[in-house]
Amino acid sequence: MWGIIATWRMALEGVTRVSTQLERGGDAASAVVDAVADVEDFPFYKSVGFGGLPSENCEVELDAAFMDGGSLAFGAVGNLVDIANPVKVAHALSRERFNSLLVGKGAREWAVEQGFAQKKMLTERAIGHYKKRCRDTIDQGLSPYDGHDTVGMVSLDRQGGMSVATSTSGLFMKRRGRVGDSPIIGSGFYCDNEIGGATATGVGEDLMKGCTSYEIVQRMGRGMTPQQAADSVVLELEDKLMKRFGRCGDLSVVCMDKDGHFGVGTNIKTFSFVVATSQLMPTVYLAERVNEHTIYQRADEIWLADYEQRIREPIDGVLYYD
Ligand code: SD4
DSSP states (O other): OOEEEEESGGGHHHHHHHHHHHHTTOOHHHHHHHHHHHHHHOTTOTTSSTTOOOOTTSOOOEEEEEEETTTOOEEEEEEEOSBSOHHHHHHHHTTSSSOOEEEHHHHHHHHHHTTOOBOOOOOHHHHHHHHHHHHHHHHHOOOTTOSOOOEEEEEEOTTSOEEEEEEEOOSTTOOTTOOOSTTSBTTTEEEETTTEEEEEEEOHHHHGGGTHHHHHHHHHHTTOOHHHHHHHHHHHHHHHHHHHTSOOOOEEEEEEETTSOEEEEESSSOEEEEEEETTEEEEEEEEEEETTEEEEEEOOHHHHHHHHHHHHOOBTTBOOOO
């Protein structure tokens, strides 16, 4: 048995590619790192890696993480600037005994020292998005923090190894130096070979309040199915925040247990995610919450075609190719 589950449609190409590796006995760590790196490299995914949306001051600061479910070793970077694949830096950090989480200048210095590829991550298209968003925020009263996605993946390999990885440019319009849940162990990601793994996307400030990924893994460990664990954690965190904090942002999670069963939880209208297992071709699903349960169905051809078109749409009439 092998399997991989990932947040958002943007994971599809990467998941599809590494499915072949997993089918041939490849390890879960390489699967999540390679598949997340594919998402980072693709310029039209505007919230991860190259082409990721900039922060308030128009800089692209990237967060990423990796965790090995066997040794529980993890590595993470926050506010990493102009390094091509933050997830690879996070993976390399997981092999170090100390300094597992590096941020900002220190993260960049270490990445450069280790020979990771440097790349200008701010694209013309992202600047286009940024300018349009600044205008829309003023004209239409939109929240500058809306509309942002993180790629997170959990994988199980044929040898029973499990790993998780995340990568994001964080909340759009975030303040310089802001770090979300994605590089924070237990919040944006967690993985334990003996139980399973989980990863989150949404408003990091709220996901961190529930140590969301850790909590999901613990609940699976206590006997909940992945679906029960994902649903209950999202629902209870939302309830608690509404009661005690007065509001709650977007929360979406995916998880997989050590037997390859998966679960999804969300409090948003449409949350897309991707799954492939030894029994299932890479498939895009659309999840929503109905009566306190997350339900999902395969994305149809119309939705998929519309997505392809939407991500490449001109911005203010300008087509960008970078
Ligand atoms: C963050 N959780 O930086 C990320 C952003 C995200 O869907 O996933 N948005 O808070």
